[in-house]
Each structure stands twice: as structure tokens, then as C-alpha cells.
Amino acid sequence: EAGVAQSPRYKIIEKRQSVAFWCNPISGHATLYWYQQILGQGPKLLIQFQNNGVVDDSQLPKDRFSAERLKGVDSTLKIQPAKLEDSAVYLCASSLGQGGIGYTFGSGTRLTVV
Amino acid sequence: QKEVEQDPGPLSVPEGAIVSLNCTYSNSAFQYFMWYRQYSRKGPELLMYTYSSGNKEDGRFTAQVDKSSKYISLFIRDSQPSDSATYLCAMSEDDYKLSFGAGTTVTVRA
Numbered sequence: 001e002a003g004v005a006q007s008p009r010y011k012i013i014e015k016r017q018s019v020a021f022w023c024n025p026i027s028g029h030a031t032l033y034w035y036q037q038i039l040g041q042g043p044k045l046l047i048q049f050q051n052n053g054v055v056d057d058s059q060l061p062k063d064r065f066s067a068e069r070l071k072g073v074d075s076t077l078k079i080q081p082a083k084l085e086d087s088a089v090y091l092c093a094s095s096l097g098q099g100g101i102g103y104t105f106g107s108g109t110r111l112t113v114v
Numbered sequence: 115q116k117e118v119e120q121d122p123g124p125l126s127v128p129e130g131a132i133v134s135l136n137c138t139y140s141n142s143a144f145q146y147f148m149w150y151r152q153y154s155r156k157g158p159e160l161l162m163y164t165y166s167s168g169n170k171e172d173g174r175f176t177a178q179v180d181k182s183s184k185y186i187s188l189f190i191r192d193s194q195p196s197d198s199a200t201y202l203c204a205m206s207e208d209d210y211k212l213s214f215g216a217g218t219t220v221t222v223r224a
Contacts (some may be wrong), residue, residue, distance in 0.1 A: 004157070031210065042118070042202050042214025043158065056211060091157050095210075103212070105157030 002026065004106035006092050012112045018080035021109045025074070025094030029104075031055075032069055034077050035091040037108070043091055049075065082113045117141050120203055120215025128223050133190040137203035137215045140184065144205040144213075147179050149188045152200045152217065161201075162188065193222045 005024040013019050025032050030051050035043035046065065048056040051072040060067070064083070069075040079086055090109045095102040120137045127133055135149075146165055150158035162177040164170045170177045178187040186205075190197055203215040 040216065042120075042204070042216050043212070044214070045211050048210060093157070103160060105159070107155065107157050110155075 004092055004094055004104050006090075006106035006109055008109055009107070010110045010112075012114060013082055015084055015113050016081040018078065019082055019111060020076050020078045021090050021092075021111075023075045023077070023092030023106060025092070026096075026104055029094035029096050029102075030072070031095045031097070032075050033093045033095075033103075034067055034075070035093065035105075037089045037091055039088070046077070046090075079111075082111075084113050087111060087113045115140055117213050118203065118205060118215045121218055122216065123218035124221065125218060126221045126223060127193055129193060129195060131193050131222075133188075133193050133197070133220055133222075135188040135190075135201050135203070135218050135220075137186050137205075138184055139186075139205055139213075141205070141207070141213070142181075142184070143207045146206040146209045147177070147186050148204040148206075148212070149175075149177055150202040150204055150214075152202060154199075158202055158204075190220075193220075195222050195224045198222050 007022050032049045034046045037043040046060045047067045049069040052069050067077045093103050093105045118139045149162040151161050152158045167179045167181045174191045176189040198221045200217040200219045202217045204212040
């Protein structure tokens with residue numbers, strides 16, 4: 001079974017620029033999550049999709065972050081404009097249904113904002 | 115107060131030692147408790163998953179949950195250098211959204 005694919009692996013941008021991350025979940029997984037992991041902290045949920053609908057985006061900074069999951073498969077997360085405090089690893093995860101036991105995380109995209 | 119507090123570490127132990135990791139939490143609605151292992155530059159991978167209070171054992175790993183004290187633990191017996199990683203506790207009310215601790219970095223010395 002192929003894992004959760006994310007790209008790019010690394011990205012360095014200047015503050016106020018925009019950036020986009022891509023995630024392809026495990027085939028058949030209905031639920032997709034984006035987490036932000038700042039250095040030295042645990043991951044924090046940004047947004048949860050069920051198929052192509054948003055279930056929870058309460059912790060997504062909507063003035064600068066946006067995410068979509070077209071056709072209920074892959075997903076993109078965008079930041080525009082980026083701030084220094086957005087430097088983090090952005091992790092995508094997917095699950096078939098009920099979350100915890102079936103979560104699979106990707107390796108993440110490491111974003112550095114300078 | 116953070117929702118999930120995890121002993122910060124880091125921990126350095128000799129090979130063969132028992133590793134003890136702990137988390138406390140404040141949200142009494144948490145029902146699902148997990149431990150993840152995260153190697154450098156990799157995503158977290160699930161180690162243990164428990165529902166409600168009690169113990170669960172899987173090979174060298176034992177997870178304990180005490181809901182009355184809002185306290186969970188992970189024990190690693192006969193630790194190996196390959197166990198060197200960051201360990202994250204995670205909890206959930208609904209088995210979807212996970213709330214993570216900050217992680218404890220463990221180094222097992224050969």
C-alpha cells in the first residue's frame with residue numbers, strides 16, 4: 001500500500017510571498033487532515049476534510065491560509081502572504097474512516113520563511 | 115494551560131534500559147489515546163492505540179491510561195538504538211481530531 005505523498009519536501013520563501021503544498025492520500029481514504037508542526041511542538045490540526053467537504057477548520061488562520069480537496073482525492077494547502085511564524089513542517093494525514101487507529105501521516109513539507 | 119502536557123526530556127538511556135514516557139491532559143472528554151513515534155524528518159507513525167483506562171501491551175511496548183488521574187504512560191522495555199526517536203502522545207474526543215503533546219526525544223546509547 002503506497003503511503004501519503006507530499007510535495008515539495010522543502011521550501012524556502014521570503015515573508016509576504018505565497019506558497020502551496022500538495023498532498024495525495026492513501027487510495028480510498030475518505031478523511032484527509034493538514035497539521036502544522038512548529039519546531040519543538042506537537043502537530044496542530046489546521047483542517048479536516050471528509051471526502052471533499054470541510055469538517056473542521058476552526059484552527060486555520062483563514063486570513064492567510066486556504067485549503068481545498070477537489071474531487072475528494074488530493075489536496076492543496078496555500079499560504080498567502082507568508083509570515084515568519086509560519087515556518088514549520090506541514091504534515092498531511094489520511095484515514096479510511098474512524099481516525100486514530102487508521103491515521104497515516106506523510107513525511108511533511110518543511111517550510112522556512114525568511 | 116495546554117490541553118496536553120508531555121514530559122519534555124530529552125531522555126538518554128543505555129541499551130536494554132526501560133524507557134518511561136508520560137503525558138497529562140485537562141480535557142475529560144478525551145476517550146482515545148495514542149502514542150506516535152517520529153524519526154527525524156519523517157511523519158509520526160502510530161505505535162499504540164487505546165480506548166478508555168487500562169493497560170495495553172504490544173511486544174516491548176506497554177501503554178497505560180488512567181482517566182481518573184488524566185494521565186497516560188508509555189513504557190519501552192529492553193530499549194534498542196533503533197528506538198531513538200521523538201515520542202508524541204496524542205488524544206482525541208471523537209477519534210478524528212488529534213491533540214498532541216510536544217514530544218519527548220529519546221536517545222538509546224549502544
